[in-house]
Amino acid sequence: MVIMMGQSSLAQQECGTPYSKDPYLDRGRLEQYIRQGRSAGDVVRLPVIARIVRHDDGTGGIAPGKLQPIFDTLNARFAQANIEFYQCGSPEFVDVNVFYDFNRDLYADSLVTYNLPEVINVYFINKVLSDDDFICGYASFPWRDTEYVVVKNSCAQNGSTLAHELGHYLGLLHTHETANGFELADGSNCTFTGDEICDTPADPRLRTSTVSTACAYVGTERDLNRDRYNPDPSNIMSYSRKQCRHFFSMEQIARMHYYLDRDRSHLGCSITHARDNAPSEVKVYPVPATHELTVEWGTVAPVQIRVFDLLGHEISISPRYDALQAQIDFSGVMPGLYVVTIYQDRDRVSRLISIARN
Numbered sequence: 551m552v553i554m555m556g557q558s559s560l561a562q563q564e565c566g567t568p569y570s571k572d573p574y575l576d577r578g579r580l581e582q583y584i585r586q587g588r589s590a591g592d593v594v595r596l597p598v599i600a601r602i603v604r605h606d607d608g609t610g611g612i613a614p615g616k617l618q619p620i621f622d623t624l625n626a627r628f629a630q631a632n633i634e635f636y637q638c639g640s641p642e643f644v645d646v647n648v649f650y651d652f653n654r655d656l657y658a659d660s661l662v663t664y665n666l667p668e669v670i671n672v673y674f675i676n677k678v679l680s681d682d683d684f685i686c687g688y689a690s691f692p693w694r695d696t697e698y699v700v701v702k703n704s705c706a707q708n709g710s711t712l713a714h715e716l717g718h719y720l721g722l723l724h725t726h727e728t729a730n731g732f733e734l735a736d737g738s739n740c741t742f743t744g745d746e747i748c749d750t751p752a753d754p755r756l757r758t759s760t761v762s763t764a765c766a767y768v769g770t771e772r773d774l775n776r777d778r779y780n781p782d783p784s785n786i787m788s789y790s791r792k793q794c795r796h797f798f799s800m801e802q803i804a805r806m807h808y809y810l811d812r813d814r815s816h817l818g819c820s821i822t823h824a825r826d827n828a829p830s831e832v833k834v835y836p837v838p839a840t841h842e843l844t845v846e847w848g849t850v851a852p853v854q855i856r857v858f859d860l861l862g863h864e865i866s867i868s869p870r871y872d873a874l875q876a877q878i879d880f881s882g883v884m885p886g887l888y889v890v891t892i893y894q895d896r897d898r899v900s901r902l903i904s905i906a907r908n
């Protein structure tokens with residue numbers, strides 16, 4: 551008797567970072583980084599705010615005490631690249647029920663409304679669903695406008711997923727990428743196909759069935775020339791077994807430093823950041839609203855209110871501010887879910903609100 555099981559229930563959960571092309575790539579400059587071998591030199595330290603997603607009532611979410619071992623392992627992976635991540639302040643909480651088991655197809659980039667722009671915002675989430683499949687995480691490339699690193703809590707503790715996602719954040723593609731053409735096993739077209747990196751061998755998209763538990767490639771796949779692949783199951787940017795992934799190649803490292811200097815040089819940790827502390831006594835009502843929303847707060851310090859849609863785009867609204875409250879007119883806005891963020895001094899709080907009309 552043959553028992554059929556769904557592929558997705560057996561397959562290990564992978565990454566949801568979609569391919570995109572860097573429209574600004576300066577190949578001459580990148581070549582300089584590769585020739586110089588930027589891994590020698592001072593360690594580049596990068597600030598991270600860990601954002602732990604929990605239920606509305608503050609329950610659930612990864613325990614903050616589990617974060618330090620995760621960062622220790624991450625830094626062990628990045629030591630070869632002379633890059634080190636450190637937590638900028640204590641973890642912050644995003645207490646929003648609909649983000650707890652995060653459906654990316656519904657809520658897209660809406661998490662970015664919680665971002666602080668000067669740090670790497672890493673969201674630790676219970677489950678992440680994308681294209682009807684559970685995934686381990688996803689991240690944005692340096693050439694995209696939105697910035698995020700999302701990791702599922704259980705995958706964050708597997709030793710390689712967070713390093714993989716931060717590899718994307720620093721400009722690395724999957725070693726098995728094919729959106730720009732199939733890389734040949736002999737490496738002859740390595741510059742413009744696959745991961746566009748020549749010291750990582752062509753990769754037929756590794757998976758648990760083609761990587762042994764001893765981390766050896768045991769597949770028999772051949773490329774378009776009928777040559778056998780000889781991929782590297784230790785590469786962090788592959789889909790090898792999670793426990794096998796610990797290696798960045800020299801060109802991958804050079805590429806990360808190219809992007810660090812080009813796109814990530816604004817990163818820094820400063821105590822003047824707005825924190826996710828609720829300004830005093832904030833109330834937002836009615837929920838759902840039809841045309842007008844009232845925001846109330848408790849102290850006379852001035853507040854600023856911004857509204858974002860679930861793609862993270864700011865909605866143009868003009869709140870009518872009063873002494874301790876503001877009215878926001880939503881009559882020109884489509885019904886749906888929005889994130890209202892209230893800033894007061896260095897504090898801020900975000901509320902998910904619903905606009906509903908019959």
Ligand SMILES: [Zn+2]
Binds near residue numbers: 565714718724
């Ligand atoms: Zn990935």
